[in-house]
Amino acid sequence: MLDIKFIRENQSLVEENCRARLNDCDINRLLLLDKERRKILTNIETIRSQSNELSSQGGVPSEDAVVQGRKLKEEEKKLGEELVPVEKELKELWMKVPNMTHPDVKISADENDNTVLEQVGEPTKFNFAPKDHVALAEDLDLIDFDRATKVSGAKFYYLKNELALMEFALIQYALDITTKHGFIPFSTPDLAKREVLEGVGFNPRGESTQIYNIENSDLSLIATAEITMGGYHMDEVLDEKDLPKKYVAVSHCFRTEAGSYSKFSKGTFRVHQFTKVEMFQYTLPLESEIAHQEILDIEKEIFKGLEIPFRVVDHCTADLGAPSIRTYDLEAWMPGKANKENGAGDWGEVTSTSNCTNYQSRGLSIRYKTGDGRKEFVHMLNGTAIAISRAIIAILENHQQEDGSVKIPEVLQRYMSGRKEIKKIIN
Numbered sequence: 001m002l003d004i005k006f007i008r009e010n011q012s013l014v015e016e017n018c019r020a021r022l023n024d025c026d027i028n029r030l031l032l033l034d035k036e037r038r039k040i041l042t043n044i045e046t047i048r049s050q051s052n053e054l055s056s057q058g059g060v061p062s063e064d065a066v067v068q069g070r071k072l073k074e075e076e077k078k079l080g081e082e083l084v085p086v087e088k089e090l091k092e093l094w095m096k097v098p099n100m101t102h103p104d105v106k107i108s109a110d111e112n113d114n115t116v117l118e119q120v121g122e123p124t125k126f127n128f129a130p131k132d133h134v135a136l137a138e139d140l141d142l143i144d145f146d147r148a149t150k151v152s153g154a155k156f157y158y159l160k161n162e163l164a165l166m167e168f169a170l171i172q173y174a175l176d177i178t179t180k181h182g183f184i185p186f187s188t189p190d191l192a193k194r195e196v197l198e199g200v201g202f203n204p205r206g207e208s209t210q211i212y213n214i215e216n217s218d219l220s221l222i223a224t225a226e227i228t229m230g231g232y233h234m235d236e237v238l239d240e241k242d243l244p245k246k247y248v249a250v251s252h253c254f255r256t257e258a259g260s261y262s263k264f265s266k267g268t269f270r271v272h273q274f275t276k277v278e279m280f281q282y283t284l285p286l287e288s289e290i291a292h293q294e295i296l297d298i299e300k301e302i303f304k305g306l307e308i309p310f311r312v313v314d315h316c317t318a319d320l321g322a323p324s325i326r327t328y329d330l331e332a333w334m335p336g337k338a339n340k341e342n343g344a345g346d347w348g349e350v351t352s353t354s355n356c357t358n359y360q361s362r363g364l365s366i367r368y369k370t371g372d373g374r375k376e377f378v379h380m381l382n383g384t385a386i387a388i389s390r391a392i393i394a395i396l397e398n399h400q401q402e403d404g405s406v407k408i409p410e411v412l413q414r415y416m417s418g419r420k421e422i423k424k425i426i427n
Helices: 004-009 011-020 027-055 063-096 133-139 145-151 161-180 194-200 225-230 285-305 359-364 388-398 410-416
Strands: 115-120 184-187 191-193 219-221 237-239 245-254 273-283 310-314 326-338 344-355 367-369 375-377 379-387
Touching: 004 011, 004 027, 011 027, 027 063, 115 285, 133 326, 133 388, 161 184, 161 245, 161 273, 161 285, 161 379, 161 388, 161 410, 191 194, 194 219, 194 225, 194 359, 225 245, 225 273, 225 379, 273 285, 273 388, 285 310, 285 326, 285 344, 285 379, 310 344, 326 388, 344 388, 359 379, 379 388
Parallel strands: 184 245, 237 367
Antiparallel strands: 115 310, 191 219, 245 273, 273 379, 310 326, 326 344, 344 379, 367 375
């Protein structure tokens, strides 16, 4: 969350940032509640001071002292009751306020108006009519959507045969590259407490949530390992000399994906469950932009190795998530993806990396101790190494061959017992 003191001292700037990010948070109301909260807390502290003074007089208390003490307790209880709804509404508004925005980010009210910073490779061209990943998977017996719908519902899937092997190959490939760059590997829980989700910046309840909640508990299924790795050091004070901390985590991810059923999200592009390898860093404030570039460079290295054409985009203000000061995506070329001209072939997001500065660390109370003993909030960053459900789309569609087979990228072959291609089995 954003520093409340910063909001108090920079109301106009915060309101302008909210408008740029299409956020309707009522900053006036937030600051009124903040003022009311501080007033109530001051009054409670005054009453407690008076109570302590009465208690310190020693001896048998007079009848007047007993009456006064009882009155003070009643006043403190009443103020405590008044404080509860004020703090509840204040927290709800405070959590809605987005992080400030990097000065180089484009201000736009159109969430599709992202700046293309770089393109690596050209869209794949074929001398035959290419298929989309759904048709390829059906022909090669690689994905079963129908039985997954029967068992789990729409937007679930089974990976089969070589594609099941490729999932683990992609995980190991991503882990090999990230650990080479000093990231410590993790396998994380698939569940997290409500306080962790809220601290990271996810809304686990409410109408707009994309989170699955566990009935009769404060646990939720995670949408990304950003949640579990963000909560890993919750309520801790790290040592300055131990930063940065670089982690890479494998987890399942669960998302309701409400309202996202369309021709642009066919097959495994937008699903309820997938496996992802996620990079995460805790850094010193002055080093977070360097760390952000490092994560982006690793994402590029991974997809260059997979021989997938991609471009790097810089999110505009309308497309930034609340915790992020700046977000870069890799968008891979997907020959079978439906485009807005009703044709085939478009760019689709395959990775995302965000610098959340101290927005998440403030919500999770994660600080570091400086050499001179001060305690400051760390900066926290996340980035996708591999999201399996989308990586396989890019691989199948870009590496398909005229005979209906799919070439397995060379970097994955050693993780798949030397297999070089996926071919249709003829009985």
